[in-house]
Amino acid sequence: MKQKDILKFWRDVEIFDLPSFDNEARILNEKEILPWNNTNRTVKKNYKWRYTLIFGKIDKTSIVNHLNDLLGITDPNDWETPVTGASSLSALMLNENGQIENEEYMVSSYLLGIKALEKNLHLSTIPKAIMESKNDFYERYNLKSNNDNDDKLEQEESISWDHLLKEIAYVSGFSEWSAKKIDVYVLEKLVPKDSEGNLSLFNSFYLDDLNYLSGIEEDKLGQALQSYLHLNPLKEKREDLIGSPDYLFQSIAPRLMSAGRWPSNIAHGLYTAQLGAVNTIFANLREQRGLQGVNGPPGTGKTTLLKDIIAEVIVERAKVISALGCHSIFDSGNRIIEQESGFNLYTYPLNKALRNNFGIVVASNNNAAVENISKELPLKSKIDIKEFPNADYFSDFSQNLIQEESWGVLAAALGNSKNRSSFRQAFWKANNADGEPAFHDFLYSLYKDAEDDQTYAYMKSFDEKNSLFMSLLNEFEAFKKLASSFHTQLPKYINNKKIQDSTRVEANEIAENLHSLKEEEKTINALIDQIEEDVNRLQNLIKLQTVRKPLFFFFHKLFQSNKFKQWNLQAEELMNDLNAGNLSLKKTRDHLSLNNAALGKLMTQEANNKKVLASLEQFFLAYEKLQDELFSTYGIEPKNLLNTDLLQKDLNEIQLLNPYHSAKIAKLRSDIFITGLQLHHDAILANAKKIKNNLNAYFMMSSGWVKVESDMAQNLWDTFFLCVPVVSTTLASASRLFANLNTEQIGWLLVDEAGQATPQSVAGLIHRSKRCIIVGDPLQVEPVVTIPENLVTKLRQQNNVHVDWSPCKTSVQQLADRVSLAGTYMQVGNSDDKIWTGFPLRTHRRCDEPMFSIANQIAYGNQMVKAIKTNSEEEFIGPSTWFHIETTTEPQNKHVIIEEITFLRHKISRLIDKMDYKGHIYVISPFKSVADYCKNEFKQHQQVFCGTIHTFQGKEADIVFLVLGSDPKSSGARNWASEKPNMLNVALTRAQKRFYVIGNKKLWATCDYFSTMARNLQ
Structure with a gap:
């Protein structure tokens, strides 16, 4: 099995995605005048009519039933959530004149998939069949190529009933299995003149991306996508943050702490796991590409986590802007986008250091999750406005974007054409009744009068803000240095405590041994004195015995007389006693030497231990001084320090800490973030003309009015991200939103609620992203797969793919978790098996007991x-x-x-x-x-x-x-x-x-x- 096999399998699954029928569509009657031919139709100023023709309305249950029949499934479970609603066969989009708009035609891919199953064809033929169906469509509608632009098609007449009947006949050939009559429905909408139309909802949102990705070489896939599809996770390198708390301790090291913090209530800090997750993400991804899963059960602060990640990415870009200076955020020269109208667009390349690194996309398959983050980031009520009264980032132009009071243009929800149009009108070129200028007008006003060029004032302001920014960063670095010194001392403190305890035990043993040896020394010396006294006495007796030799001693000895024998016996006894005494004296003196040697050794050890204990006391005093300094200088309470009290805490208590948090540090980090935003603000306005030109081209590109290559698109997107840091979208809309972006051209992708997203739904977006943070919980709502599981199994087996990659068995979150090295093993319910999750957030703040x-x-x-x-x-x-x-x-x-x-x-x-x-x-x-x-x-x-x-x-x-x-x-x-x-x-x-x-x-x-x-x- 290869990564390409997985992508092909996912593509095949998406072929059978059932487009939902739009219930606002009404049935067309052959006897009525076609809407676009109705000359009595009125239209509002700056609006136009758009007509979407939908062919056929078939209940999804009947489609699923037919698929079940093809697969031999006779008794599906009735308790599983049934597929509801209706689907369509094909669709066509027309302009106000009833002509094909932007080549928008779509035949439902599931029809072609069913035909392939019926004929026992491999589904790899479907992408080609889709293209052939479009070519057939061009022929049926007499469309011809425009010689001036081969990418465009020209239509000379509006659609008639003859055309519609041809389409009915065409799709009938794919739906013989359905006995239902094929009617034509029309969706009539008044839309802004500048709005783009698309039929993406009539087929899988992910099919095009998956078809593209499955056709390129694996080493051409983005690094994050390669990680996501890794066939053999590096299990031996996993760091279990709960099973081995040392990893958790390392993850919250102050040296890893990010400078930026969202300006929320400064009394509240991140919990241990939240801090560890943010630190780990930036430690692993700040300088390199990749992917990190974060396992966030309900109520564990996922949104708080995402806000701090966003704040730090913005600060990282502010550092680059600070180093470049506002004069150098653009490279030299310009690039022209040519238009058919002859009016060319002049754009300016951002400095390479600002490209491809800092754009933030928040995506989810959950509309509510996307809306929540987009609406919450700009809310003034969600920041600590008392502490940060100057928090403002183009708030004059953000108030039209949300209903409540806004503090800045922090995010844009751009997931569909309606959202993009709404944002463009509210922010860029607003038609305000009160005459307030939009951002476009404001930028132009700064430089239009050469004699009153206001951009210079922002250059000066930039320099002032830059000095403040650098000062705040230096202050934070000083804090990190002190806190890091303290943090790194804790393992040494713990070890030194062990050394102190063992040294004290040893010292007590030495003291006892010294006492014993000294007492023994006294006893030995007393014994020596006694032996020496006995030896002296014996020596004197021997001298006296010599004096007492019998007269004529020679003859007595010669003849062995009784007197000699008696004398000699006494002399020998004295000599033997003397020898024994001398031997005893030697042994006792040797014993004393050994005792003295042992005594000296112990006294040396005693002196060394005193030095060790004194040195340890100095260490403990210095450690306590660091702790006192962190409190006195930065206000960090001992409870938020990972200090000696940690030795008495269990893991649950540690999870409840706010490591290295204080109101002062929180304010410092939030000030860095806000000042970083102000640097963005001044750099943008100091370069008002280039920003305006690029944003103008960006909005034309995103509206579909101009076509650009991916490198140009990246420059325009990065300019937009420079001004609006976060873009949110549903996963379903991402491929169309970022259609012009290619491999790793998005800096940061944050996927929320990833546990309920099918694994294939993020492939295209991950491929376009350098760094991916996947946040969610596989134990909440699971992905919804609308096609029969037996069909998924058949497609999987055709592609020789393991069941672990099936959307019926896994989610985006689970695939991201499996390749995340920082995480934990977790037992689920009564099962003996344990699952590996991404970085575990574990502090819950929602539910009461039970x-x-x-x-x-x-x-x-x-x-x-x-x-x-x-x-x-x-x-x-x-x-x-x-x-x-x-x-x-x-x-x-x-x-x-x-x-x-x-x-x-x-x-x-x-x-x-x-x-x-x-x-x-x-x-x-x-x-x-x-x-x-x-x-x-x-x-x-x-x-x-x-x-x-x-x-x-x-x-x-x-x-x-x-x-x-x-x-x-x-x-x-x-x-x-x-x-x-x-x-x-x-x-x-x-x-x-x-x-x-x-x-x-x-x-x-x-x-x-x-x-x-x-x-x-x-």
Whole structure:
């Protein structure tokens, strides 16, 4: 298996993506005048009519049923969320005159895919078949090439019913399996004259990118995409941040701390794992390409993390601008974009140091997630305005972009043509009723009067801001140096403490041994004195014995007389005693020498230990001085220092720390960010003409009015990113938004809610990006795959791809996690297997008990740590409870238990009518039929929201009801809902204060994960 095989497999899956029919379209009647031929049609000023013709309306269920028939699937599961809505066969876009607009024609790729399956053809033929269908289309509509521009097609007449009938006949050849009549529908819309039209929604949003990527050599793929598709993750190099806390300690080193911080409340710092994640991301990706997964369960501060990443990227660019100076942010010369009108666009190349590195794209397949980040970044209410009253980044031109008060042009939601048009009109060339200038007008006003060129004032201002910026950076570097010195001392402190303890033990042993040896010395010396006295006595006796020799000693000895014998015996006895005494004296003196040697050695050791202990005391004093200095100079409380107290803390307590945080450091870092933005501001306005020209070309490019090559597109995009740091988009819109960008031309890609994105949905965007941060949770909502799993399996097997790459089995988050070296192993639920996640965020700030503990146990291996106290002051309708409901009646719509709905109605009525509860109430069910029934039941209650877990991903409410449903006589549906912890985990973690379960506790308590909830909910 190769990476190209994976890309081909994903391409084949996307071929069967079912485009959704637009219900605003109306059916065309052959007898009526075609809309574009209606001369009585009115049009608003600066607007035009656009007509989208849609051929056929087929229920998606019938398409899926046909696919099941082709694959031999006779009994699909009825409890799985069914495919809903209708699809179409082909589509065509017309201008106000009924002529083809921008060659916009599309035949649904799934039709060609079905035809290939029917004929047992390989799906690699489909891209060619799509191109052939377009060529056939040109012939059917008598379109011919324009000799002046081979890339354009010219149409001489408007579309008639004859053309439409030809199209019906054409698509009929692909849909013999459908007995439904093929009607023609029209979608009529008044659109701004400058708006672009596209039919991208009529086929997979990802098909073109995947087709391109699967056709190029693997070494030509972006480095981040190569990492994403890595076939053999480097498991031996993984750093388990929870299993081996040393890695976590290293990740929060102050030397890694980023200079930029979002200007939020300075009282709040990042938790340990958040700080570690930000540090790790920039340590690994600041200077190189790649990818990092971040595992963020609900309520663990993913948005806070993303804001600080954005702040640091902006500061990094500010450093480059600071070094270049405002005069040098552009290279010399210009580049011309030629237009058919003859009016050429003059653009200016950004300095190479500013290209391809700093553009930030936030993407998600979740519209709400994209909107949230785009709307939140500019909100004045979301920053600490008291501490940062001067926080302002072109706020005069950002107020039209959001409804609430804005502090700057920080982000642009550009995911679809409507968003792009809205942003362009609100920011660039606004048609304000009050006459306020848009950014285009403002830039032009700065330099249009040569005698009053205001750009010079911004050059001077830039120099002043630059001095401040450098001063703030120097102050931060001084802090980092001091904090790093302290941080790096902790391992040495811990080791020195061990040395001190062992040295003190040794010193006590030495003292005891010294005492023993000194006492022994006394005893030995006393013994020597006694022996010497005995030896002296014996020597004197021997002298006396010599004097006592018998007279005529020679003869007595010669004849061995009795006198000689008696004398000699006494002499020998004395001599023997003397020899023994001398021998004893020698041994005792030797013993004394050995004792003295041991005594000297111990005394040397004692002296050395005293030096060691004195040196250690000096170290501890210096360490405490560093700690005191961090507090006195920077206000960092000891609780936020990784100091000696760490030795007494467990990992959960460490997760709750705000390492190296203080209000002063938070303000310093946020000041660096804001001053960095001000550098951007002044550099932009000091180069107003070049910026205006480039932005003008950018907006023309993004509107589809001019075509440019990728290097030109990159320059225009980087100019836009210079002015508007963040662009948000859905994954579905990304390929069209960045169609002109190629390999690694986006600096930073931040993918949010990646756990619910199919693995193939990011391939094109990752390929276009240098650095990718993938944030999400694979244990929340899973990716939605609308085609039958058996078909996915067939496509996978055709391409010889392992099941791990199947969109039915994995997500963007899981693939990013597997290749992220910084992460952790986590046990899920009752399984003995452990999964590897990306950098683990584990400090939870949303749910009260028991929701927190249940979710923590079933989904996160009890790794999460609760950072808020449970609030039990509000009564609601009692504590979180499982209301056991049994039924004797048949369920409706297979899963709806009427007794459960009746009970739910009673509880919600009590909350709203009797307790006057005004907050939102979420009603969640595993089954769509139950959710739909509840939705209809409470349609008059605006504060009650009903749906499956997909409705509520990323949302939260004080009160959540989980209505279980399911046929008591059938366990299949319950087994499906409890196959993984995801469904229950999402439901639990939507609830901040109360979680009420309604359903048969006896039946559901036998299911995985629900059994844990049954034990924790009364």
